Amino acid sequence: MDKLSQIKEPVKAEFARYEKMYDESFATTNPLLKQVYSRVTERKGKQLRPIMLLLAAKACGEVTEVSYYSALVLELLHNTTLIHDDVVDEAKIRRGQPSINKEFGNKVAVLAGDYLLAQIFWLTNSIGNKKILKAVSELGKELSDGEILQLMHTGDPDFAVQRYVEVITKKTAVLFSTCMYAGAVSSGKADDNTCESLRSFGNDLGICFQMKDDIFDYSYASEQIGKPVGNDIREKKITLPLIYAYAAASQDEKVKMDAMLKSEDNMSEEQVRWAVDLVRRYNGVEKTEEKMKEYQATALKKLDVIKGECRDSLVEMLRYVAERDK
Numbered sequence: 001m002d003k004l005s006q007i008k009e010p011v012k013a014e015f016a017r018y019e020k021m022y023d024e025s026f027a028t029t030n031p032l033l034k035q036v037y038s039r040v041t042e043r044k045g046k047q048l049r050p051i052m053l054l055l056a057a058k059a060c061g062e063v064t065e066v067s068y069y070s071a072l073v074l075e076l077l078h079n080t081t082l083i084h085d086d087v088v089d090e091a092k093i094r095r096g097q098p099s100i101n102k103e104f105g106n107k108v109a110v111l112a113g114d115y116l117l118a119q120i121f122w123l124t125n126s127i128g129n130k131k132i133l134k135a136v137s138e139l140g141k142e143l144s145d146g147e148i149l150q151l152m153h154t155g156d157p158d159f160a161v162q163r164y165v166e167v168i169t170k171k172t173a174v175l176f177s178t179c180m181y182a183g184a185v186s187s188g189k190a191d192d193n194t195c196e197s198l199r200s201f202g203n204d205l206g207i208c209f210q211m212k213d214d215i216f217d218y219s220y221a222s223e224q225i226g227k228p229v230g231n232d233i234r235e236k237k238i239t240l241p242l243i244y245a246y247a248a249a250s251q252d253e254k255v256k257m258d259a260m261l262k263s264e265d266n267m268s269e270e271q272v273r274w275a276v277d278l279v280r281r282y283n284g285v286e287k288t289e290e291k292m293k294e295y296q297a298t299a300l301k302k303l304d305v306i307k308g309e310c311r312d313s314l315v316e317m318l319r320y321v322a323e324r325d326k
Contacts, residue, residue, distance in 0.1 A: 004046060007316050010309045011054040014063045018050055018071050025072060025119060036104055036112045040079055043095045048209075049179045050075050052317065056183025056198050059310035060190035067186040069126040073136060074179055076120050081143055083113040088147070089235060132182045139178045146171025155236045155261040157246040158254075161291070164240050165207065173206025180205075197305040201314070204299030209321045211292040214239035216326075218279045230272040236261050240291065241284035242275070248282040296322050 001009075008015050022044075026037040050071040057067040085091070086099040087106050093099060101109035127133055149167045153159055180202030184190040190198075217232040218241045232239050238261075246257060257278070260271050267275075279285065299318055303311055 003316070003320055004051075007313045007320060008051045008055075010313050011051070011058055011063065014054050014058070014068075015047075015051060018054065018068055019047075021068060021072050022050075022075060025076060025123065028115075032104075032108065033112060033115060036100060036108065039097070039100060039103065040083075043097055045095060047075070048317065048321070049078060049175060052176065052202065052205075052314070053179040053183035053186075055310045055313050055317075056180045057187045059306040059308060059314070060184045060194060060198075061187035062189070064186050064188060066127055066129050066132065066188075067183060069123060070129075070132055070136075070182040070186050071179070073120055073123050073127065074139075074175065074182065076116055076123070077136070077139070077143075078175055080113045080116045080120070083109055083116070085147065087113075129185060131185050135178050135181055135185075139174055142170045142174045146174070150237065153238055155238070157238050157242050157257060157261065159238070159243070161240065161243060164238070164243055168207060168210040169203065172210040173203045176206030176209065177202035194305045197302045201299050201302040204295045204302070205318050205321055207295045208292050208299070208318070211240060211288055211295070212322060212324065214241060215285050215288050215292075217241070218276055218285050230276045233275045234267055234272050236267070240288045241279045243284075244287040245279040245282035245284035249278060253278060292322060 023041055026041055028034055028037065053071045053074065054063055054067060057063045082094065083100050086094055087101045087109050090101075091099050092102045099109075100112065104112070124133060124136065127136075146167055146169070149163075150171060153163070153167070177199045181195055181199035184195040184198045214232065217230060217239065219229070233242060246254060249257065257275065260267055260275065296318060300315065303314055306314075
């Protein structure tokens with residue numbers, strides 16, 4: 001049994017039902033949408049967020065109908081943002097396969113994402129919990145705000161670690177924290193303190209997840225996750241490994257990096273290799289790993305509000321997120 005299967009073992013039966021609902025949510029009579037959504041369902045990824053939600057619900061009492069629909073809405077929202085983000089980023093690869101926009105074009109990708117949003121709006125009626133609906137509404141705004149913040153700092157490696165954390169909190173971690181919160185609330189048995197503690201755990205776990213992704217961009221393991229080494233810097237995205245390396249670089253290296261990032265021209269492969277080597281030379285990856293471990297330690301303390309095998313699985317998920325190789 002692989003690590004992820006072990007993690008979801010306490011909610012194995014519940015996850016099977018969720019997966020059936022997930023697959024059914026892509027049903028359509030439109031032949032083109034069928035093709036698009038077949039690609040989406042083939043590339044489900046790890047499904048960490050619904051697993052977290054179900055574990056949180058069961059840890060707090062039980063998995064309810066509200067839990068299932070909350071998991072479904074949040075994962076569909078995640079998929080919608082991936083489709084739209086790939087259009088914005090002009091990404092060609094997603095999870096080792098051609099992205100939806102690469103395979104079907106930008107127009108189809110945007111409209112397919114919009115169709116999923118409409119499905120999400122319809123499914124939210126089945127949640128019916130005001131606290132969860134409020135959290136989902138706030139989530140949509142935060143995700144967009146995070147992406148815009150990242151765009152604002154494209155090509156600017158000289159910004160604070162605190163601002164980087166703000167960006168990844170809004171564009172990534174908020175989805176994890178909302179899943180944990182929705183799971184706790186959906187159980188119908190968790191008090192406010194427990195719900196907020198689990199929300200905070202999800203936030204810290206999400207930050208660890210994104211930091212690990214950003215580390216991959218400067219490591220040889222990047223190829224294993226279907227992402228070319230240096231892909232972020234190629235797109236002039238500024239992440240923590242580069243921020244740390246830039247701060248330690250010489251003045252001449254900073255001038256060279258600034259010129260590369262601010263140029264209207266695409267970066268050459270030679271420039272990408274130079275940037276990746278700079279990050280490695282100034283230990284940007286190692287420093288990012290140290291920062292990630294700080295969040296990992298903080299997150300662990302926030303699980304003290306629950307007990308049992310679901311808590312054990314969430315502890316293992318935190319470890320898995322920080323130690324995964326893809």
